[in-house]
Amino acid sequence: MAAYRFEDKLRGKGQQFAAALAAAGIAAAVREDTFRDYTVKLSARRAGAACGDINLYYSPTRDVFTCKTHQITQPEAVTLIEACWARVNGLPAAAASAAPIAAQGYQVYVDGSYVDGRVGYGAVLLKDGVELHRFSGRVLEDVETRQVAGELVATMTALDYCRANNIAGVEILYDYAGIEKWARRQWKANKPLTQRYQAYMAACPVQIRWHKVRSHTGIAWNEMADALARQGAAQH
Numbered sequence: 001m002a003a004y005r006f007e008d009k010l011r012g013k014g015q016q017f018a019a020a021l022a023a024a025g026i027a028a029a030v031r032e033d034t035f036r037d038y039t040v041k042l043s044a045r046r047a048g049a050a051c052g053d054i055n056l057y058y059s060p061t062r063d064v065f066t067c068k069t070h071q072i073t074q075p076e077a078v079t080l081i082e083a084c085w086a087r088v089n090g091l092p093a094a095a096a097s098a099a100p101i102a103a104q105g106y107q108v109y110v111d112g113s114y115v116d117g118r119v120g121y122g123a124v125l126l127k128d129g130v131e132l133h134r135f136s137g138r139v140l141e142d143v144e145t146r147q148v149a150g151e152l153v154a155t156m157t158a159l160d161y162c163r164a165n166n167i168a169g170v171e172i173l174y175d176y177a178g179i180e181k182w183a184r185r186q187w188k189a190n191k192p193l194t195q196r197y198q199a200y201m202a203a204c205p206v207q208i209r210w211h212k213v214r215s216h217t218g219i220a221w222n223e224m225a226d227a228l229a230r231q232g233a234a235q236h
Contacts, residue, residue, distance in 0.1 A: 005037040006058050013065050014042055014056055017088055024084045026077060028054065036115070044072060044081070051077045065089070070223045103129025106170040108158040109221040110179065112139075112150020113229035119143045120235070121154035122228025124221050125161065125170075133161060136228040138235040142193040150229050151176045152197045155183075162206045169207035175222060180210045 004010075014030040021028045027045040031053070034041035038060075041053040051074040057066045067085040069078045103126065110123045119139040125132045135157050142149040155172060162170050174180065181187035182194050183201040213222055 004035050006060065007035050007040075010035065010038075010040040010056060010058055013058070014040055017054075017056070017067070017085065018042060020084050020088045021081065024080050026080060026084075041071075044077060046074060046077045046080075049074075054081060068223065070220065106162070106167050107173060107221075108162075108170055109173045109225040110151065110154040110158060111175065111222065111225035111229045112147040112152070112154055113226065113233045114146035114150070115230055115233040117143070118233040119146065119150045120229045120232025121150040121157060122225045122230070122232055123154040123158040124224050124228070125158060126221065134224075134228060135161070136232040136235075138232050142191075145191065145193055147229075148176070148178060149193055150232070151179055152182075152193065154225070154229065155179055156197065156200055159200075159204055159206050159208075163204070167206065169209070171209040171211055173211045173213050173222065175213050177212065180212065183208070184210075 011030055018028040018030065021044070025046065028042045031041045031043050034053075039055060039057050041055055044051050044054055052072040055068040055071065057068070058064075059066070067081070069081050072078045072081060105128065107126045107129075108123055109126075111121075113120045113122070119142075121135065121137055121139055123135040125135075135154065137153075137157070139149045139153050151174070155174070158172075159170075161167075172179065178187060178194075182189055182197055185198065187194075189195040189198045
């Protein structure tokens with residue numbers, strides 16, 4: 001029996017993709033130690049040298065897979081992998097590319113993660129597209145809400161920094177709708193965590209512009225926030 005919810009689907013897709021990559025000169029293999037409910041990694045080698053991991057994601061609501069190459073260290077390998085993925089899935093070459101986001105003023109990308117019973121938060125603060133600060137840590141309370149706790153703690157942690165450093169306004173870029181919905185009281189806060197979050201946002205003097213992005217669509221700063229959240233979950 002599979003240990004994770006969509007392990008069998010991910011393994012099948014990973015093996016199919018590995019076979020296609022072999023024809024393109026890239027040796028890839030599913031990493032059994034990386035399975036989670038919605039994701040798995042494939043190790044990749046090109047010309048006999050390791051070049052990092054390919055990340056596969058599965059969305060059960062849309063029944064689609066996505067492939068990310070942000071952990072591949074060889075630019076040439078990235079081009080080959082993305083072209084191969086497009087062929088395997090019958091997509092145009094640019095289909096996986098996310099629309100660019102204007103890098104103006106202060107922006108913060110936030111994310112949360114739930115890994116093996118641990119919750120982490122991650123965020124990246126930018127000014128005009130230049131990184132100013134990273135946030136990462138483990139969440140020890142409200143862990144029954146899984147990554148939601150990480151999402152909200154990431155947002156509040158970044159806003160605490162803005163307040164302490166006299167940043168009057170910031171654009172928050174997020175991939176979980178509740179971050180904005182609870183802040184604007186469009187969703188009812190039924191749990192202590194979301195009630196505290198609503199109270200915090202109501203009292204926060206920082207002016208916020210909201211921007212929802214799709215997760216795992218190749219937006220580099222969003223991927224970094226996700227990686228920082230996973231690092232936070234691994235902290236002891």
